[in-house]
Amino acid sequence: MIVSNINKECLLVSGLRFPEGPVFDTAGNLWFVEIQGGNLSKWDGEKLTRYPVDGTPNGAAIDKEGIVWFCDSGRAEIRTFNPHTQEFRNICNQTTDGQRLIKPNDLIFDSMENLIFSDHADGREQAISTICVLPGGEHKAKIISRYKRFTNGLALLHDETKLIFAETYNQQLWEGDWNTKTAELSNERPFAKAGNGPWGPDGIAVDKNQNLFVALFNEHLVQKYNSVGDVVGAICCLGSRPTSCAFDPFDRWGLVVTEAERGEIISFLNY
Numbered sequence: 001m002i003v004s005n006i007n008k009e010c011l012l013v014s015g016l017r018f019p020e021g022p023v024f025d026t027a028g029n030l031w032f033v034e035i036q037g038g039n040l041s042k043w044d045g046e047k048l049t050r051y052p053v054d055g056t057p058n059g060a061a062i063d064k065e066g067i068v069w070f071c072d073s074g075r076a077e078i079r080t081f082n083p084h085t086q087e088f089r090n091i092c093n094q095t096t097d098g099q100r101l102i103k104p105n106d107l108i109f110d111s112m113e114n115l116i117f118s119d120h121a122d123g124r125e126q127a128i129s130t131i132c133v134l135p136g137g138e139h140k141a142k143i144i145s146r147y148k149r150f151t152n153g154l155a156l157l158h159d160e161t162k163l164i165f166a167e168t169y170n171q172q173l174w175e176g177d178w179n180t181k182t183a184e185l186s187n188e189r190p191f192a193k194a195g196n197g198p199w200g201p202d203g204i205a206v207d208k209n210q211n212l213f214v215a216l217f218n219e220h221l222v223q224k225y226n227s228v229g230d231v232v233g234a235i236c237c238l239g240s241r242p243t244s245c246a247f248d249p250f251d252r253w254g255l256v257v258t259e260a261e262r263g264e265i266i267s268f269l270n271y
Contacts, residue, residue: 009238012253013043013265019258020203021060021070021106022246022265025083030248031068032258032265033057040070040081043265045252051081053088059106059153059203059244063113071104071117078104078117078134078141095132096140102128106203106244108154112136112180116144116163118151124169125149131165133183144185145176153204153244155212157227164191164212166201173201173214173229192229195219203244205255213255213271215242222257224271235268 012030013019017037024030030043039050040057056074063069068081069091078092078101094100107117113136123129131145131154145151149169156163156178163178163185175191178184194201195216201223202215210227213235220240224233239259246256253267 008268008270010253010267010269011264012256012267013048014263016041016258016263016265018243018260019263019265020058020243020260022244022256022258023060023062023068024246024249025062025066025068028250028252030256030265031060031062032244033060033070035260038074040068042083051086053079053081055079058104059117061107061109061115063109069107069109069115071107073103073105073120076101076103078107078115092134092139092141094140096142099143101132101141104132105151106153108156110156110160110178110180112183114180114183116154117141118154118165120150120152120168123149123151129167131163131185133185135183142183144183145174145188148174152202153214155204155206157206157210157212164204166194166204166214168195168200168202168217169198171195171197171200173212173225175229192225192231194223194225202242203258205245205247207247207271213245215245215257217241217243217260222255233271235271237266238262239264239266 018035055072058071102121115134129151132141152166176188222235239262241260254269
C-alpha cells in the first residue's frame with residue numbers, strides 16, 4: 001500500500017471515494033472520511049478499515065477521550081463514533097436560535113472542548129453559509145459568523161486567540177479573535193486570498209511554526225501561508241483536488257493530504 005516517492009509525493013492509501021478530514025488518534029491511526037463512499041475510515045499504516053455511517057460524512061476531529069466526531073452533511077448533523085464500542089451517536093442538528101443545520105462540513109476542537117464547525121449550507125451562489133460553535137457538553141450550536149459562500153476548513157493560531165476559516169467560493173481566508181472561555185468570535189476580517197476560482201480553499205493544517213497549509217481544491221496545490229497571511233510556499237499534488245491536510249504527530253509521514261480526484265491519501269516529508 002506504500003509506494004515510492006514521485007515528485008516528493010508518497011502514496012499512502014488508494015482506492016478511496018472522495019477522502020477528506022484526516023486526523024490522527026493517540027495510537028497513531030489515521031482517521032478520515034470518504035464522502036462519496038459514506039464511510040468513516042481508519043488506516044493503521046497497513047490495514048484500511050471502513051465504518052459505514054449511513055449518511056454523507058465530511059470533516060473529522062478526535063476529542064480528548066478518543067471519540068471521533070464528524071460532520072454529516074447528508075443528515076445535517078454533528079455525530080460521533082466510539083472506536084471501542086463502534087457506536088454512532090447524533091449530537092447536534094440545530095442552533096440556539098432554532099435553525100436546523102443544513103450541510104455541516106468541517107470541524108475542530110479548541111482546548112476547552114468547544115467544537116467549532118462550518119456549515120456550508122450549499123452556499124455556492126448565495127451567502128448563506130455559517131461558522132458555528134458547539135460548547136462542550138451542549139447539544140445546540142451557536143452561530144458565530146454568517147453570510148459567507150461555502151464555509152470550509154478551520155484552524156486556530158496564536159495560542160487559540162485567532163480563528164482562521166475558509167470561504168471557498170469567494171477564494172478567501174478569514175480571521176477573527178477567538179475567546180476559548182466564552183466561545184465567541186469577534187473582529188472578523190479578511191486574512192488572505194486563496195485560489196483562482198471557481199473553487200478555492202478547502203481544509204487547513206497548522207505546523208509548529210504557525211504556518212498554515214491550505215488545500216486549494218481543483219488547483220493541484222496546498223498553499224503555505226505564514227501567520228500574518230503571506231504566501232511563503234506551495235506543494236504541488238499529482239491530483240487536482242486536494243481536500244484537506246494534517247500533520248502526523250508521530251513524525252512518520254510529514255504532511256498528510258487527502259486528494260479526491262485520484263481517491264488517495266498522500267504524504268510529503270519535505271514541506
